[in-house]
Amino acid sequence: MISSRDEVTRTILSAKVRKGIKWADVAKAIGLSKEWTTAGCLGQMTFTKAQAEIIGNLFGLSDEAVAWLQIAPYKGSLPTAVPTDPLIYRWYEVVNVYGSTIKELIHEEFGDGIMSAIDFSLDIQREADPKGDRVNVVLSGKFLPYKSY
Amino acid sequence: MISSRDEVTRTILSAKVRKGIKWADVAKAIGLSKEWTTAGCLGQMTFTKAQAEIIGNLFGLSDEAVAWLQIAPYKGSLPTAVPTDPLIYRWYEVVNVYGSTIKELIHEEFGDGIMSAIDFSLDIQREADPKGDRVNVVLSGKFLPYKSY
């Protein structure tokens, strides 16, 4: 009996280590980006029936787990409000140090509104650099203006 | 008497509204990116003497304020641990929803370590789109591996 998506995520993580599967391989198998696929496997996105079945085969999931993958999950992937993991903390630090800068520059360019985190995509790439390789990340989100009514 | 960088930030914000200055103009005046310049004016970066004097002229700052601009500030630009402003919250949401994904994919590509938030740059651009313009943001940070010793 499975009573939350978290249990499916834990089963996937366990199988991934045991079987030595890579996220990039999962993404290729369902024909989507590695970013969205990983987010889905970590319990943040909803898969279609076809996608869920491919993933079920890869990780050896039960039919019940495959059914859970097709249901919109309670999102949020971090155990604490301020993340303790150094890699993820650096992102939180970017929000803290650059948050007001991002706000000022988007408003200067677009006016009042937000950059969507739903109509949104994420792309992570390695850039070779003789002084030490870099991680390049592109975030792209639709601008949604506040309207008066 | 000025006793913290925050007071200088508030003076700059007040002058910016009164004089109708744009961040992009400040950036052009000191010859750097609008992202880094705005972060500096909002109290997150340290200016050189030459930069600080140009900024002081633009905003009409006192000599004491110009001196404060050249000193490394206590960073952090948000009033609460979980931001309440919708634009900034969407970024926090990205960290929350995609945080574990970003972590998994960087580790899959680079091994254990972090993406630096110090040797780091930020670039914000408008992308025209018939279904609604998009905000595109590029984050680029050096990969720093954990080493054993």
Added chain:
Amino acid sequence: MISSRDEVTRTILSAKVRKGIKWADVAKAIGLSKEWTTAGCLGQMTFTKAQAEIIGNLFGLSDEAVAWLQIAPYKGSLPTAVPTDPLIYRWYEVVNVYGSTIKELIHEEFGDGIMSAIDFSLDIQREADPKGDRVNVVLSGKFLPYKSY
């Protein structure tokens, strides 16, 4: 010297009490809904130049305050994460008690995604009722689906 939108909000609240102005009158003066107008006067929305000048006249604001009204503010109108005011707490309670219900029913009808709080409107009406009048509130927000990429 004004260095934050909060100061303008406090000036408006003070003038409103002194002059006995009603929010509905402000809304009429700028030709918009009372909900959006009040949110704007309380520092949550950005006014156009024309609207800001009308509001400046009504409340007797300085030119600097009128300039601040035209700039996207740092949003968030409550002093604590869990509100202490009984009226506002009832709304937080609705999110707490009905939150998972709202989530389940919107996902059952629309699939995975959110109800926008930006492309959004709010309407508050009195409904006469012999057993005690009721407050009826309509929230209308565009559905934004998560898309795979």
Added chain:
Amino acid sequence: MISSRDEVTRTILSAKVRKGIKWADVAKAIGLSKEWTTAGCLGQMTFTKAQAEIIGNLFGLSDEAVAWLQIAPYKGSLPTAVPTDPLIYRWYEVVNVYGSTIKELIHEEFGDGIMSAIDFSLDIQREADPKGDRVNVVLSGKFLPYKSY
């Protein structure tokens, strides 16, 4: 042995996924709105004996679980004070951005008091819209005035 209503909620969620039941069908079976029925199944409301037995049949619950459904639960359906799920967060954001507006407008219309979250109903509907369908939600609560004594 069941020692809290939460365990019954988890059993219902698990059976719902396994059996592919829809909340709207449960509501039809007990003859009430889908909003109240879902809140009840998620552990926020108390069912009558007749309702609890119908629900027990639908989800295949034990007699003990059916007994728990008839007892007033410890309410609250969210795991954190500030919700991390993007759909539910948008509602929290509405309370944060519009909270003081709602307060001002209800007081302007009704005087000092609250909008009840107990003598209260919730209605969620899809509104077709060529620019993207909308979620419309009506909240209706009795106004309860503070009285002096």
Added chain:
Amino acid sequence: MISSRDEVTRTILSAKVRKGIKWADVAKAIGLSKEWTTAGCLGQMTFTKAQAEIIGNLFGLSDEAVAWLQIAPYKGSLPTAVPTDPLIYRWYEVVNVYGSTIKELIHEEFGDGIMSAIDFSLDIQREADPKGDRVNVVLSGKFLPYKSY
């Protein structure tokens, strides 16, 4: 210029000490209970015009302060979520130690619902007792049932 009810509360407290006024005398002057009157003077209730003027005379308030007394305040009288004052903490402790007891017994007697804190009164009395005087407090609140719909 007064921009919040808190400022009026602080002025009242200051005048009360300077002039040696008792809450019981204020209550008598406006013809209401000492409990409701004190709550009002401490910024938790809304006075009528007549009551506000009497209070203004007693404490020597400005016309602007008298106007603020007639407006529904942002309620909540304690500076921290967990009170540090020993007298008030004992009440918080009662909620902590007896909270689930109160819940069980009210539900056993009345069914699912709440005891109103709005249609509510409070009465505080001294009971002489040779083993040490007692504080007797009566709380009386209307029962509001949850209804299905």
Added chain:
Amino acid sequence: MISSRDEVTRTILSAKVRKGIKWADVAKAIGLSKEWTTAGCLGQMTFTKAQAEIIGNLFGLSDEAVAWLQIAPYKGSLPTAVPTDPLIYRWYEVVNVYGSTIKELIHEEFGDGIMSAIDFSLDIQREADPKGDRVNVVLSGKFLPYKSY
């Protein structure tokens, strides 16, 4: 093996639902008030050997559980600092809204000190009322003065 009083509380709650026992009946069986008896069964009070055995018989507890009932427990019956259950929250709200009032009036009557939450009793009664029944609660606590030394 039982290693905390919480486990005994959960066993009692489970048996109470299965057997349909009322708190008032437990109170009658041990000859004390329903308020104190319920608090004890919920893990907040210590029973004598005789009381614990009667309760053990009523709920079918093991000898080990009966032994735990006779030991002073770690008190505190609520899962979060700010309660999420609407009935219990109304009490927390009373502390928040009326806290400073209670403090002022007890000090005006008794001087500096506290109302004990230990040498304390609680009484909950239904008062029939044509406009809706009321919950009446009497709290009685010994006054304990601060003394100088």
Added chain:
Amino acid sequence: MISSRDEVTRTILSAKVRKGIKWADVAKAIGLSKEWTTAGCLGQMTFTKAQAEIIGNLFGLSDEAVAWLQIAPYKGSLPTAVPTDPLIYRWYEVVNVYGSTIKELIHEEFGDGIMSAIDFSLDIQREADPKGDRVNVVLSGKFLPYKSY
């Protein structure tokens, strides 16, 4: 205009440094222990008229400040929930490390109840010790038993 006891405390602290007064001297002047006297001067206790006047003379307080000293204050002397000052933190650490020990041993000796923090005294002494002097502190509080009713 003084509107809280905190302002009186700050005035006392400022005068104490300027005039080089010792707490022990204040205690001698009003004929009480240095522990209780210091707590009173720091805003935690209520003075009689005679005591307040002596203290007013010593520190050069206004009549209004002397009046505030005679009123029961909102107690709590620390700026954060977890104290940052190392000396005070050691006491918090004692509560953390020894808290359950203190509880077990007092219950073993006295039964269920508490050690009063109101009918309570505190005595701090230096004990000379060749290996380093020791701070000896005696806390003495009346035992208050929970009673059944």
Added chain:
Amino acid sequence: MISSRDEVTRTILSAKVRKGIKWADVAKAIGLSKEWTTAGCLGQMTFTKAQAEIIGNLFGLSDEAVAWLQIAPYKGSLPTAVPTDPLIYRWYEVVNVYGSTIKELIHEEFGDGIMSAIDFSLDIQREADPKGDRVNVVLSGKFLPYKSY
């Protein structure tokens, strides 16, 4: 398999209730104070091999549990930052109300530094008193001065 000292503490507490052992008896068996012994059994101190074996015999612990008793534990015995148990809270209240007093008086006597909570002892005694028995507690800690370097 035991993976934390907490599990050993829970086993000891369970055995203590089942077997009716008193902390004072455990202390006598290992020839140390009841305060330190109880702290050790509750997982706050490290036992020697000989002490651990005596305790293992008294409570019927496994060899693995006896090994855990000899390892320095992660200390901290309370489940929440602000304790909910009334007995322990009174100690937290003492820190809150008297904290700045303790600090001022220790500094007045000793200069800058702290009272050690490591080179520290605790002694709890009953003092008979016709007006109600008292709990007397002596805390003795070495003074550790800050030194300049």
Added chain:
Amino acid sequence: MISSRDEVTRTILSAKVRKGIKWADVAKAIGLSKEWTTAGCLGQMTFTKAQAEIIGNLFGLSDEAVAWLQIAPYKGSLPTAVPTDPLIYRWYEVVNVYGSTIKELIHEEFGDGIMSAIDFSLDIQREADPKGDRVNVVLSGKFLPYKSY
């Protein structure tokens, strides 16, 4: 089935106590410092295949556990934001008391930037001292400057 690195850490801790292994021995077996090795065994670092297999042999781990040791973990080794363990708290206290000092002096010497906690090493040594042995700790981290762009 193992679904998180935490489970591996708990297995290692349990085996360490049962088998009486020392961290220094583990470090010697894999030929690295005791500091880095202990951090790795406690779930904060990633081992190579060869290191993980040596560790697996020492502690008797399953193949699945050995696989988990080779994957970058979610870091953060403390159960609470403010540590309750006295030894670890002293380090947190150093950050609190000396934090701004460290910041000022590093900026005075190096300019704006940080001391890396990734390109970082830690060395803990005992220094014999007749007045009581000392713990000497050396932290060495690369300086990473903020650069303008």
Added chain:
Amino acid sequence: MISSRDEVTRTILSAKVRKGIKWADVAKAIGLSKEWTTAGCLGQMTFTKAQAEIIGNLFGLSDEAVAWLQIAPYKGSLPTAVPTDPLIYRWYEVVNVYGSTIKELIHEEFGDGIMSAIDFSLDIQREADPKGDRVNVVLSGKFLPYKSY
């Protein structure tokens, strides 16, 4: 009128920027380490009369401010529990990532006890390194064992 050490710290910081003084120069002037001197100027240590006067001359402080420098301050130099400044956060991260490692290794070497943060010194040095300079920090604290009694 100065009523807290914080005000003196703010005055020192302001004068330091205006006059371009370096911490190393202050340290030289009073003949102590730059680490301890900076901590003292930032309000964390107590100066002797002679030291305070030298510092008063350097920064142009009033006699009252010089008196405050000679009194043990309420320590704690950071505005939030989790520091937002990246430099200081890296230290907090070290406590988080290496905290349990530090604990295990000190206990393995010294037994149960702590490393003092009072009888403690701090030394910060630049180490030139062709791959980027390093910050080297030495922390040295006396080991204080827990003793049984």
